[in-house]
Amino acid sequence: MITRRTLLTAIAGLPLTANAFAATEPHATIDAFYDVLLAVMKEGQKLGFAGRRERLAPAITEAFDLPAMTRLVAGLQWQGFSPAEQQQLVAAFSDFSIATYASQFDDYSGESFEVDRKAVPAPGSDVIVRTKLVQPKDNPVQLDYLLRDGQEKWRIIDVYLSGTVSQLAARRSEFSSVLRQSGVSGLVTLLKQKTAELAKG
Numbered sequence: 322m323i324t325r326r327t328l329l330t331a332i333a334g335l336p337l338t339a340n341a342f343a344a345t346e347p348h349a350t351i352d353a354f355y356d357v358l359l360a361v362m363k364e365g366q367k368l369g370f371a372g373r374r375e376r377l378a379p380a381i382t383e384a385f386d387l388p389a390m391t392r393l394v395a396g397l398q399w400q401g402f403s404p405a406e407q408q409q410l411v412a413a414f415s416d417f418s419i420a421t422y423a424s425q426f427d428d429y430s431g432e433s434f435e436v437d438r439k440a441v442p443a444p445g446s447d448v449i450v451r452t453k454l455v456q457p458k459d460n461p462v463q464l465d466y467l468l469r470d471g472q473e474k475w476r477i478i479d480v481y482l483s484g485t486v487s488q489l490a491a492r493r494s495e496f497s498s499v500l501r502q503s504g505v506s507g508l509v510t511l512l513k514q515k516t517a518e519l520a521k522g
Contacts, residue, residue, distance in 0.1 A: 358377070370519075393478065435453045440468075
């Protein structure tokens with residue numbers, strides 16, 4: 322059973338086709354991601370961690386704007402990083418994000434997702450797509466996604482548990498002190514350690 326704590330930690334089958342996210346409606350990004358996520362959950366135990374990570378990686382990379390999320394997590398310090406440091410941090414954060422989903426969404430107990438077709442305007446040109454995780458033996462959990470128009474497709478830049486708890490805010494709070502004290506190399510090392518721990522289960 323997926324708990325609220327699991328969802329907060331996570332806030333990743335079938336391979337995506339080239340045009341899986343080509344639709345212009347924001348909810349299409351969420352629909353395609355959820356299709357893959359549910360398929361992986363249903364085969365979770367059979368696939369194992371490595372199999373889940375392999376199947377989820379392209380879906381997460383397509384649905385989430387991981388470079389933008391990394392910049393937002395780093396905050397103002399991002400501008401002081403060299404291009405090489407920025408690339409290292411994006412790679413480490415992306416691997417960690419994918420490993421988190423592969424670790425947490427590892428089985429299936431009859432869950433389903435409901436996606437609101439009507440996006441809600443957010444500051445700037447962003448939008449919010451509201452969804453619910455429906456669980457057979459527990460109350461539904463609200464999961465809202467903040468999406469930004471990347472011209473070719475809408476992509477996720479944040480996830481809100483219960484409509485209020487920001488994944489990016491939680492990550493920024495967790496990692497900001499590491500950046501201040503140990504710089505990019507320190508955070509990259511920490512993210513790699515966390516990714517390795519997730520792989521071990």
